[in-house]
Amino acid sequence: MTRNPQRRAALCDAALAVLARDGARGLTFRAVDTQAHVPTGTASNYFASRDDLLTQAGRHVYVRMAPDPREVSEHMSGPRTRAMVTELLRWTLRRITDQPDLYLALLELRLEATRRPELRAALTRTIRADLDANVHGHLEAGLPGDRTTAVLLYLAMSGLVIDHLTLPGVLDGEDADQLIAALVTRLVPEEDTAAASER
Known part of the structure; x- marks a missing residue:
């Protein structure tokens, strides 16, 4: 797994934006990549699974709040x-x-x-x-x-x-x-x- 904390935080930010706009069903790696303006496949390099993405977004939202x-x-x-x-x-x-x-x-x-x-x-x-x-x-x-x-x-x-x-x-x-x-x-x-x- 790639270990760039700033990139991971930016991807979590993008995941939160997707969740707010499209709901949990709309949260895909591709949607997160698009929202974050990064190459396709970036999110999948940072999160082991969609569950991992959801869990890390859940931790990150309180950092942002x-x-x-x-x-x-x-x-x-x-x-x-x-x-x-x-x-x-x-x-x-x-x-x-x-x-x-x-x-x-x-x-x-x-x-x-x-x-x-x-x-x-x-x-x-x-x-x-x-x-x-x-x-x-x-x-x-x-x-x-x-x-x-x-x-x-x-x-x-x-x-x-x-x-x-x-x-x-x-x-x-x-x-x-x-x-x-x-x-x-x-x-x-x-x-x-x-x-x-x-x-």
Whole structure:
């Protein structure tokens, strides 16, 4: 197998674009080569099988979706309050909607994982690690709420994102920013104002 990390990443990017546009059935080595603008046969030199391509694309999507650490630091400056949680979730939604193809590709991978045990195992590990990192980050940052609060926010935001990206008409007449504010008000306990201002 060829070992050029930049080329492999570019092919994974191309695979994610194909998944978002054509779905899992459209994901072929030829389609990835075409999307990546590389000679026919390139993808097959980097991935042992279509299953391998799907599994590596599933790992790569979270690399692409990861926020810039500097932006995280900027958004985490200030008191750890409900208002901060609200702004963090709004920022998350903006980041996702700015790159909708990544999340649509992830949805395709999730569906394909129901039929492919190896992909299911790999995607479960990746998504579980991301969820654990988010929960750990919430708690370590001293944001209001506990582990269950963080998991519930993840679940609620997942539903909001899916409808927003796949069937936006379902939420016609709803303002996503207001929904997020209401979500935080209902799920996140009020912070201890004195303690929050010290953080």
